[in-house]
Every structure is written in C-alpha cells, then in structure tokens.
Amino acid sequence: MTIAEDGRWQWMQPFPDTVKIEADIIKVTPPWQFYYPLEVPSLPNALAKIDHKEAAVAFVQKYGLLGYSGLGQDPIHLETSKYRPYEGDPLSWFLAQASTVRFVLNLIVMLQNNDERALNDWIMAQAVSIPFKVFDPSAPKEVRIPAHVLAEGQEVVHMHYSEEGPPCETYNFGIDWALSLIAFLVNVNTYGFRRRLVHYYTKKRLVPGLSARALIEAIWYMVGQAALSLPKSKLPVIRLCEECGTPFLVTDRRQRFCPGDGFSRGSLCGARYRMRRSRQNRQERRNRNGQEAPRSR
Numbered sequence: 001m002t003i004a005e006d007g008r009w010q011w012m013q014p015f016p017d018t019v020k021i022e023a024d025i026i027k028v029t030p031p032w033q034f035y036y037p038l039e040v041p042s043l044p045n046a047l048a049k050i051d052h053k054e055a056a057v058a059f060v061q062k063y064g065l066l067g068y069s070g071l072g073q074d075p076i077h078l079e080t081s082k083y084r085p086y087e088g089d090p091l092s093w094f095l096a097q098a099s100t101v102r103f104v105l106n107l108i109v110m111l112q113n114n115d116e117r118a119l120n121d122w123i124m125a126q127a128v129s130i131p132f133k134v135f136d137p138s139a140p141k142e143v144r145i146p147a148h149v150l151a152e153g154q155e156v157v158h159m160h161y162s163e164e165g166p167p168c169e170t171y172n173f174g175i176d177w178a179l180s181l182i183a184f185l186v187n188v189n190t191y192g193f194r195r196r197l198v199h200y201y202t203k204k205r206l207v208p209g210l211s212a213r214a215l216i217e218a219i220w221y222m223v224g225q226a227a228l229s230l231p232k233s234k235l236p237v238i239r240l241c242e243e244c245g246t247p248f249l250v251t252d253r254r255q256r257f258c259p260g261d262g263f264s265r266g267s268l269c270g271a272r273y274r275m276r277r278s279r280q281n282r283q284e285r286r287n288r289n290g291q292e293a294p295r296s297r
C-alpha cells in the first residue's frame, strides 16, 4: 500500500546504483525512499522522452519503476495485497508504455491545433506495417496492414488503423478516432487509479486520497487530466519543447521547454537552447566583425 497517512499517494524512488537490467528486465533493490508523483507534473514528459535502454535506466534511477507487477493487483484490496517491486519492469514493455504516452501527448497537441489533415497524416505516419495474420490467422502471410503498437496495462498490442469510420455523417475520421483512442488508453491504463478514504492515524480522522497500483497509472491519470481540457481551452495544456520536440504538460504559460526533473528547477532543454543561441550570436558577431574589418582599412 503506497498512500501516506495524510492521503498523498507515494512511490518508491531507488538509490541510483541499485538500478540494473538483468535478462531484459529493469530491476531495483532496496532500500528506497518515497516521493509523491502526483505532485510532479513533469513526469509524462520525462517518460515520453524515453526511447532506449540507457534512458529507461536513468528514468528509473530518478522516478522508480513504472510498476509492471503492481498492475496485477486487485485495485479494491490494495491495503492487503502486496506489490512486488523486485520483479521489475520488462524493458520492452517499459519502452512501449513510454512510446504510447508520447503518442497520446502528441495526439492531444494535434487536437489542440485543430488541423484535421495534419492530424490524419501524423496518425498514418506513426503506424507500422504488420502482417494481417496477427488479427486473422487464416489470412495469407504476404498481406500487411497499418497498425499502431500500443501499451494497454501489462499488455502490448497492435491496433489496426483503418480510415473507415462508422456510417454516420457526424463521424469525423481523424478527430473521432483520436478522441476515442485517448479515452480508451487512459481508461485501460488507469484501471486501478481511484479515490480512497485514508485513516489519518496521528490525527484520528479520515482524509480523501488518490491511489494507483503503479507509477504508470499515476502518469496516465495526469495525461487524462490534460486531455479533458480538449477541444478548446484558452491556453494549450500540452506544448512541444522548442529544443527537443517532446510534448510536456504546461504548468506556466511562459514555458517553452521540457520542464526540469521535478527535483531541481532548471530545464535542461532550456539551458541547451540558450547555450546554442549564445554560441550562434558570438559566431554571428565574429562574422560581422570579420566582414567589417576590410572596410575600415
């Protein structure tokens, strides 16, 4: 059970040198400390950046496992069930969850922009070609179809992409497909996320709390909250970082870059951008001086 007695949901943050990959499973060993992921709005962005093994390890060193085995718990009886962190997160599943979060954050950005053509093209560009046999074992093996690889709870599935919607005039292909998919992925990935009453032991009263079976459910909850502002909140709730292009949840309207890691204030992408700009400016100044020099002679 990972709720602090004041109702705040907490998760295990390992010590960095205890994170290892063994047989393609990311593992951590105790001891650990606790932190409050629902107070770290940079988490969806931090996960969306992960696309290889070393980055996954660095993520776990900072924020803990996504909690693969926790998703096997009965969400109603979390007090009595036991999460087994030593079982670790399968690397392929971890990367599929990261790319699914990135996919949905990008869909939300595209929906904010309200450009249906661009949305359709982008969805199509994200699809991979897979044998139709995956869906229909009797299909000939050379037939291939476009599909998206998406993480649903502990599973990684292929979802067939078809430009045919239901026969109804109000069905707007790209937009309705995207909205249904976001709802589906958020629902299935937050299955165990719920409100609970918590016994605040030292104050002898009950307080409301939110709880999840695993860190990944808390991250999907934050993604879902951002999606609820669609279609037209006055300000975009998700932006693309101007340095690396990764989507992030906007917590300050001036924000242009990926946020810091939640434990320090600075944005690495912001710092990288400023450093490059100042190098460019210096170079431009040098070029200008170089050009002016002959004229002054």
Ligand SMILES: [Zn+2]
Residues within 6 Å of the ligand: 241, 242, 243, 244, 245, 246, 257, 258, 269
């Ligand atoms: Zn960035």
